[in-house]
Amino acid sequence: MTQLQKPVGEHLREWRMRRRLSQLDLALEAEISTRHLSFLETGRAQPSREMVLNLTDQLEIPLRERNVILVAAGFAPLFPERRLDDPDLTAARRAVDVILKAHEPYPALVVDLQWNLVAANATVAPLIAGLPDELMGPPLNVVRISLHPRGLAPRIANLAQWQAHILERLRRQADLTADPGLIALIDEVRGYPKPPATDRRSEDLGQVAVPLQLMMGDTLLSLFSTTTVFGTAVDITLAELTLETFFPADAATAEALRTLA
Numbered sequence: 001m002t003q004l005q006k007p008v009g010e011h012l013r014e015w016r017m018r019r020r021l022s023q024l025d026l027a028l029e030a031e032i033s034t035r036h037l038s039f040l041e042t043g044r045a046q047p048s049r050e051m052v053l054n055l056t057d058q059l060e061i062p063l064r065e066r067n068v069i070l071v072a073a074g075f076a077p078l079f080p081e082r083r084l085d086d087p088d089l090t091a092a093r094r095a096v097d098v099i100l101k102a103h104e105p106y107p108a109l110v111v112d113l114q115w116n117l118v119a120a121n122a123t124v125a126p127l128i129a130g131l132p133d134e135l136m137g138p139p140l141n142v143v144r145i146s147l148h149p150r151g152l153a154p155r156i157a158n159l160a161q162w163q164a165h166i167l168e169r170l171r172r173q174a175d176l177t178a179d180p181g182l183i184a185l186i187d188e189v190r191g192y193p194k195p196p197a198t199d200r201r202s203e204d205l206g207q208v209a210v211p212l213q214l215m216m217g218d219t220l221l222s223l224f225s226t227t228t229v230f231g232t233a234v235d236i237t238l239a240e241l242t243l244e245t246f247f248p249a250d251a252a253t254a255e256a257l258r259t260l261a
Contacts, residue, residue: 008052008073013041015059018178029058049075062177063239081236084118092230092238099228103245105261107223113173113240114181115143126260127216128152142244143170147189157213157220160195165210211249219256222249 016026027034039045052073056066067077084093100108100121109120116139135145145151147163156162174182209224223246233239248254
């Protein structure tokens, strides 16, 4: 049975279980009775459009999946999905470009839900120069070029640590979104050759962040990243974008990036 063929109640029950909520917990948050919620999940009652939106909001279901559930309930999709160059998204694209440019000489990039590169600032290109064409897309997948044995992996000094960190991020995202592309990407990365147990393990920046330690020639770049999302997006494209901004973890890295720029 495909996602579109599932009854709306089955969708709601699966997402409630994914969020590890009891019927009582969800009913309290949605301000409905547990009996009514049970009827909705078993198909004995059909939700109104407002009820679908209420429950999917309480369950923090991604916008793409909210559209699927609305259709399953017999309603039209609510949330649009436009290209980032759509005129209606001009202001959002401008905000992305401002952040990317302002972050130079440090690397920054934008990825979609499945970690495909959407945009990057000028500092990123030299860091990935020379990688094989088959890894460069389109689409160029940031996880793949980072961890593939023919990508950046041989240049990552703390590869085992960084791979474990990225896989954990992917796992958390897959748990939250149930996106099949993410699940496939996790399986792909797990099939890569195991990093050597003797690889360099970096300091954890005071145990608050895992740095990326990337060799560029004879220079070791030590970077940590921050993540930015559109917190109030009602467009699927914007809701699925993530801005990754990297900062130097030490003075030597900062100077090397300034020289690179």
